[in-house]
Amino acid sequence: MNWEIANKNFYRQGLRAFLNVLVTALSIIALIFMLSLLNGFQAQATRNLVSTDVGGGHYRVPGFDILTPTEWEDFTMPVPEVLSGLAKKDKAEVLVQQGQLYPNRRLFPVQLRGIEMDQSLLHLPLAGLKFYEDKPGGEIPAVVGVKMARKAHLKKGDTVVLKWRDKGGAVDARDVLIVDVGDINNPRIDDGVVWLRLDHLRLMTDREGEVSWVAVREYLGLVNGFEFHGIDLLMSDLLALLRQDRINSKILWGILMVLVCTSVFNTQILNIFKRQKEIGTLMALGMEPGRIVRIFTLEGVLAALWALVLAIFLGVPFFIWFQGVGFDVSHLSEASFPIRETIYPDYQPREILVSVFIVLALMIAAAWVPVKKIIRLDPTLALRGRAIT
Amino acid sequence: MIAMKNKIVFALLCFVISGTPVVAEEINAQKLLEQVDDNLWANTKFITGRLIIDNGRKVRTLTQDSWMQGVDRSYSHYKSPAREKGTKMLKIGGKLWMYTPRTDRKILIAGHLLRQSMMGSDLSYEDMMEDHKLSHSYSAIFENFEDFASTRCAVLHLVARDKETTYQTRKVWISPENQRVLKEERFAKSGKLLKRIVFKDYERIGSRQFPRTMIFRDMLKENTKTTYKFDVIEFDVEIPAKYFSQSILKR
Numbered sequence: 089m090n091w092e093i094a095n096k097n098f099y100r101q102g103l104r105a106f107l108n109v110l111v112t113a114l115s116i117i118a119l120i121f122m123l124s125l126l127n128g129f130q131a132q133a134t135r136n137l138v139s140t141d142v143g144g145g146h147y148r149v150p151g152f153d154i155l156t157p158t159e160w161e162d163f164t165m166p167v168p169e170v171l172s173g174l175a176k177k178d179k180a181e182v183l184v185q186q187g188q189l190y191p192n193r194r195l196f197p198v199q200l201r202g203i204e205m206d207q208s209l210l211h212l213p214l215a216g217l218k219f220y221e222d223k224p225g226g227e228i229p230a231v232v233g234v235k236m237a238r239k240a241h242l243k244k245g246d247t248v249v250l251k252w253r254d255k256g257g258a259v260d261a262r263d264v265l266i267v268d269v270g271d272i273n274n275p276r277i278d279d280g281v282v283w284l285r286l287d288h289l290r291l292m293t294d295r296e297g298e299v300s301w302v303a304v305r306e307y308l309g310l311v312n313g314f315e316f317h318g319i320d321l322l323m324s325d326l327l328a329l330l331r332q333d334r335i336n337s338k339i340l341w342g343i344l345m346v347l348v349c350t351s352v353f354n355t356q357i358l359n360i361f362k363r364q365k366e367i368g369t370l371m372a373l374g375m376e377p378g379r380i381v382r383i384f385t386l387e388g389v390l391a392a393l394w395a396l397v398l399a400i401f402l403g404v405p406f407f408i409w410f411q412g413v414g415f416d417v418s419h420l421s422e423a424s425f426p427i428r429e430t431i432y433p434d435y436q437p438r439e440i441l442v443s444v445f446i447v448l449a450l451m452i453a454a455a456w457v458p459v460k461k462i463i464r465l466d467p468t469l470a471l472r473g474r475a476i477t
Numbered sequence: 478m479i480a481m482k483n484k485i486v487f488a489l490l491c492f493v494i495s496g497t498p499v500v501a502e503e504i505n506a507q508k509l510l511e512q513v514d515d516n517l518w519a520n521t522k523f524i525t526g527r528l529i530i531d532n533g534r535k536v537r538t539l540t541q542d543s544w545m546q547g548v549d550r551s552y553s554h555y556k557s558p559a560r561e562k563g564t565k566m567l568k569i570g571g572k573l574w575m576y577t578p579r580t581d582r583k584i585l586i587a588g589h590l591l592r593q594s595m596m597g598s599d600l601s602y603e604d605m606m607e608d609h610k611l612s613h614s615y616s617a618i619f620e621n622f623e624d625f626a627s628t629r630c631a632v633l634h635l636v637a638r639d640k641e642t643t644y645q646t647r648k649v650w651i652s653p654e655n656q657r658v659l660k661e662e663r664f665a666k667s668g669k670l671l672k673r674i675v676f677k678d679y680e681r682i683g684s685r686q687f688p689r690t691m692i693f694r695d696m697l698k699e700n701t702k703t704t705y706k707f708d709v710i711e712f713d714v715e716i717p718a719k720y721f722s723q724s725i726l727k728r
Contacts, residue, residue: 158590188697190697190698192699193697193698193699194698194699195594195697195698249669249697251665251671251697253592254640254666256639256640256641257641257642257643258637258640258641258642258643258644258645258666259592259643259644259645259665259666259671260665260666260667261665261667261669261671261697262665262667262669
């Protein structure tokens, strides 16, 4: 009975009800879109970082900090047996040193990154280096990323002078041959990085058998002399950024919800104001005030349910279409985000259900709060339209 | 007649063949290097100079006063341009502190930072601050004679005595007549030429002959040079102890 009355009243509201439903539906779509896009961004950035740099974590020389280039030379150590004995698919030895490149005879400070050629843990476009012998000949072969090549005006086949220091501090310089310009989808290991064979870099710097870190597939427990940096630690800056993004998106969503709730609230206020004679009549005929409140609240519930239906009707085709085209974030690579390709939303059913539930709950609350005053209405005043002024 | 000609040719050949080693033997490379050190090197030095940095697009001139004591201690005070005025550098051992009045802070430039370019010049902080005896750090080998700046010079090949010396090999052009260094080249381990320094405008200062101008070129860069002009040079001066104390690094 309540449901039927509420249903009838809801449809009688016409355009007002439709606008409420539309705004709420759009809010639900926007909320799911925002969250899914952030999920997609995080998933893709994590995937890129893990496959190109982080692996399952790094066993690093204690004190090594990638953000302090002037100290890289002080933090290298021989690889412990427990790590050197791992299969090539489970580890990648990396040595990082400072260097100075002179493209077009202009100084360009670079990070020299040597990596094992037979490792398969990290996926890097370094095939061009594999065909060289373990001792560099007249020119040292190197690979640079697309971004680095663009910034330093380098192209495949170019020869450029590279200067560096060996372990003792003696300065050395040789010609470097750019054997390939690789497409690296992680700008952090592209911008300012010159990729070399690990054996070459070790020979160049007199650091036989030494590394800055060993990337591993999974944590292997404590390794004497090395400290383990897990994925979360190695990605901490990015995760912090995403956390902040989520907070920002919640603020945005909160504003959206306030607007939706205000709209529903306003509609309900108007309803009881315009329909106070009807309320008075129902009360005079013996209907309990609590039941009248329930009927009015049900109208709000109906609006929420219709919003959900409309959100499914409009949102599903939109999400399916967007999943096909994705979101172009190529501009982000300029800001060193480890993501360069188009990102696609990652829809998490649990997250969607929780979000929809919150929206519905807020709507129902916004529909209930203004009508609860009906309980205190005087039926005689309501009948004359003077109970609410 | 032919026999006579043959004799003359033979005599000339003998002279040419035997002459070169005689000249070479006359040059004791290590001793010559020591003489150069004795001439240039003093326990204490005071210099008022100009550092003219030409990066190929713009020329900047820095004026500075420097006090040096042995190989370990030096203090420089920059007087101009306005942007650098008041900048102070203090080197004690392997550490260099830099004070800038704009930030009113001193920064420690240690280890690898010493190898970075100093204020955009062709010299690193290390190059600027180094003042050690070449004869101590390098073994000298005489290579040949070459004319440079209209002066006959002995070219010495210097090889570092230890693996930690920044430039493992150098080449110096020295006039054996007056022990003046006219040119120096610094090489990478691979033998690639990195820096060229030309010494000009020698003047007698007391018992020494000192170049008033040194022109540094980073040979890996294009169209850059840094000229160091010494306007005032005093040797074996007394330097107040406060000049080599960190307390001087303030306004």
